[in-house]
Amino acid sequence: MKKTIRNEKIRNIAIIAHVDHGKTTLVDAMFRQSGLFRPGLEVDERIMDSMDLERERGITIAAKNCSVQWNGVKINIIDTPGHADFGGEVERALSMADGAILLVDASEGPLPQTRFVLKKTFEKGLKVVVVINKIDRKDARPDQILDEIYDLFIDLDADGAQLDFPYLYAIGREGIAKKTLAEKRDNLHLLFETILDEIPAPEYDLEEPFQMLVSDLGYSDYLGRLAIGRISNGKAEFHDSMVCINDKGEHLPLKISKLQVYDGMILREVEAAEPGDIVVLSGIEDVKIGDTICTREHPKPLKRITVDEPTISMEFTINTSPLSGKEGKIVQSGKIRERLIKETLKNVAIRFEQTEDRERFIVKGRGEFQMAILIETMRREGFELSVGRPKVIYKHLNGTILEPIETLFVDCDEHFLGVVTEKLSIRKGRLTNLVNNQSGRIRAEFSIPSRALIGYRDEFLTDTKGTGIMNTLFAGYEPFRGDFPTRFTGSIVSDRQGNSVAYALYHLEPRGRLFIVPGEPIYAGMIVGEHNKTVDISANPSKEKKLTNMRASGKDESTVCSPVQPMTLERAINFIKDDEMVEVTPQSIRLFKKTLSVKKRHLMQPSKNSH
Numbered sequence: 092m093k094k095t096i097r098n099e100k101i102r103n104i105a106i107i108a109h110v111d112h113g114k115t116t117l118v119d120a121m122f123r124q125s126g127l128f129r130p131g132l133e134v135d136e137r138i139m140d141s142m143d144l145e146r147e148r149g150i151t152i153a154a155k156n157c158s159v160q161w162n163g164v165k166i167n168i169i170d171t172p173g174h175a176d177f178g179g180e181v182e183r184a185l186s187m188a189d190g191a192i193l194l195v196d197a198s199e200g201p202l203p204q205t206r207f208v209l210k211k212t213f214e215k216g217l218k219v220v221v222v223i224n225k226i227d228r229k230d231a232r233p234d235q236i237l238d239e240i241y242d243l244f245i246d247l248d249a250d251g252a253q254l255d256f257p258y259l260y261a262i263g264r265e266g267i268a269k270k271t272l273a274e275k276r277d278n279l280h281l282l283f284e285t286i287l288d289e290i291p292a293p294e295y296d297l298e299e300p301f302q303m304l305v306s307d308l309g310y311s312d313y314l315g316r317l318a319i320g321r322i323s324n325g326k327a328e329f330h331d332s333m334v335c336i337n338d339k340g341e342h343l344p345l346k347i348s349k350l351q352v353y354d355g356m357i358l359r360e361v362e363a364a365e366p367g368d369i370v371v372l373s374g375i376e377d378v379k380i381g382d383t384i385c386t387r388e389h390p391k392p393l394k395r396i397t398v399d400e401p402t403i404s405m406e407f408t409i410n411t412s413p414l415s416g417k418e419g420k421i422v423q424s425g426k427i428r429e430r431l432i433k434e435t436l437k438n439v440a441i442r443f444e445q446t447e448d449r450e451r452f453i454v455k456g457r458g459e460f461q462m463a464i465l466i467e468t469m470r471r472e473g474f475e476l477s478v479g480r481p482k483v484i485y486k487h488l489n490g491t492i493l494e495p496i497e498t499l500f501v502d503c504d505e506h507f508l509g510v511v512t513e514k515l516s517i518r519k520g521r522l523t524n525l526v527n528n529q530s531g532r533i534r535a536e537f538s539i540p541s542r543a544l545i546g547y548r549d550e551f552l553t554d555t556k557g558t559g560i561m562n563t564l565f566a567g568y569e570p571f572r573g574d575f576p577t578r579f580t581g582s583i584v585s586d587r588q589g590n591s592v593a594y595a596l597y598h599l600e601p602r603g604r605l606f607i608v609p610g611e612p613i614y615a616g617m618i619v620g621e622h623n624k625t626v627d628i629s630a631n632p633s634k635e636k637k638l639t640n641m642r643a644s645g646k647d648e649s650t651v652c653s654p655v656q657p658m659t660l661e662r663a664i665n666f667i668k669d670d671e672m673v674e675v676t677p678q679s680i681r682l683f684k685k686t687l688s689v690k691k692r693h694l695m696q697p698s699k700n701s702h
């Protein structure tokens with residue numbers, strides 16, 4: 092017989108929101124006010140954004156656990172990323188939570204990722220506490236935003252109980268939460284109390300033995316693989332013998348060699364852990380996210396974590412450029428393969444496929460930004476590799492090709508609507524909604540193929556003079572809408588190996604936008620710039636001025652090149668066409684044609700944007 096009770100000493104919450112709505116900053120304030128840091132201690136901002144790339148970019152990439160204590164209750168917190176490409180992290184995080192804090196920016200209101208994360212919490216049946224954050228913003232409109240949140244709940248088919256959601260107003264950065272806008276408060280006590288009152292304590296069955304779903308993996312040099320998850324039932328003790336049930340239904344024996352729980356930002360070793368707590372358990376190497384760890388006597392698997400399918404795929408190969416092996420420490424296909432497989436273990440939204448060619452791999456994920464972060468991480472670890480253009484993943488149903496479609500939300504000055512609409516309609520986008528609230532800015536919604544948006548963001552920012560805001564939400568698969576060019580310009584391609592010189596680059600400048608500066612190594616097939624016209628052109632960027640033309644010594648003023656915008660990884664992968672690749676090394680990002688020789692390229696048909 093089921094005998095369920097709740098562990099009132101614990102709460103498990105995920106903090107969810109659209110990107111930048113202030114999740115990680117709120118966690119800082121919760122740390123400070125729960126007495127985690129001694130008064131006066133200088134602490135970095137956004138302390139949970141501990142990865143180098145997170146700090147540099149000011150965004151959260153991976154969901155992370157921590158905990159605070161409030162009135163004798165331990166609140167396990169999972170800070171999640173708000174960027175759509177890392178949506179898989181939110182789905183994983185929610186598998187450890189009993190409720191969610193939904194942050195909504197008091198000026199921006201609910202945005203596409205707010206909808207995505209809220210939908211996921213509803214699917215899991217989790218209780219939601221709404222926090223209207225950043226009410227200190229000059230353009231804050233908290234009352235309107237509250238209405239918009241109600242509308243979103245209704246839109247997502249919230250039932251009566253869900254519609255009666257508790258809500259607070261907050262200035263996360265100053266650590267303030269209050270019930271009404273008028274009241275004066277200078278702390279987050281109300282938030283802590285609301286969490287304790289509204290988020291249900293974890294429920295478990297007294298009769299059931301130990302059971303835990305693995306929601307995250309870690310690694311320690313001393314302990315090896317770490318399995319992280321919330322204990323669904325039962326107790327775990329140091330040295331207990333358990334089994335891990337994997338996706339094939341196999342029972343792999345394990346003995347708990349260490350048991351740790353989150354204590355603030357750090358892990359603390361414990362002898363035993365209680366049902367409902369989130370633990371970090373070591374003692375098994377061969378464990379995957381979604382596996383169940385349970386007792387040998389009563390092995391019962393829990394439902395595996397399901398996440399949305401990937402929509403983007405990208406080719407990863409060894410670096411095949413003539414300059415390969417000069418800048419990176421790790422260049423072998425075996426090592427790249429190993430690294431990519433390791434990524435799939437930690438990152439539930441990433442898939443790996445080996446192709447027939449031993450040196451070519453397909454990596455699938457949620458978006459090109461997620462791919463760029465993975466590649467950037469690898470290059471910092473010393474890898475050298477080449478990657479192709481991100482492609483959307485098509486599906487076939489009864490002879491029809493289906494493609495991923497996004498809802499694109501555009502917020503821009505009404506003067507720019509014309510150019511934006513025109514660009515999007517060339518890319519098979521359809522305007523589905525338009526709101527003009529006479530403020531000079533409009534909000535438009537488009538239904539558009541995902542493939543149309545690869546590389547579009549830059550163009551959108553240029554077209555709206557940097558003032559437009561665009562957000563996307565995956566809408567589902569629909570019949571293929573037909574071909575359109577992915578880029579309306581060609582490439583300027585070097586026809587030989589050497590070093591670029593100012594004289595040659597100066598004379599190439601009128602042809603387009605250059606990617607390189609004088610003195611850079613070049614090779615035949617390397618793309619040195621974007622051509623103004625649709626076709627590719629060959630050029631010799633190492634061409635010197637003939638000595639006979641040199642009249643007097645001294646600097647030739649006419650060969651001072653214009654500044655070049657440094658090529659970033661994101662720009663590169665968004666720029667290339669199907670017959671082009673990006674060479675990535677710890678020091679350089681270069682673009683090249685898959686077929687390096689100009690003669691061979693001419694023999695081949697001009698490549699079409701295939702699917």
Ligand SMILES: Nc1nc2c(ncn2[C@@H]2O[C@H](COP(=O)(O)OP(=O)(O)OP(=O)(O)O)[C@@H](O)[C@H]2O)c(=O)[nH]1
Binds near residue numbers: 173
């Ligand atoms: N005005 C104002 N700004 C805030 C507040 N809280 C956070 N911010 C700012 O909002 C920006 C984003 O904050 P983060 O805490 O990184 O947001 P996030 O939701 O964790 O972002 P992602 O994890 O990348 O989705 C930062 O520049 C913060 O300083 C607030 O209460 N008021």
Ligand SMILES: [Mg+2]
Binds near residue numbers: 172
């Ligand atoms: Mg964050």
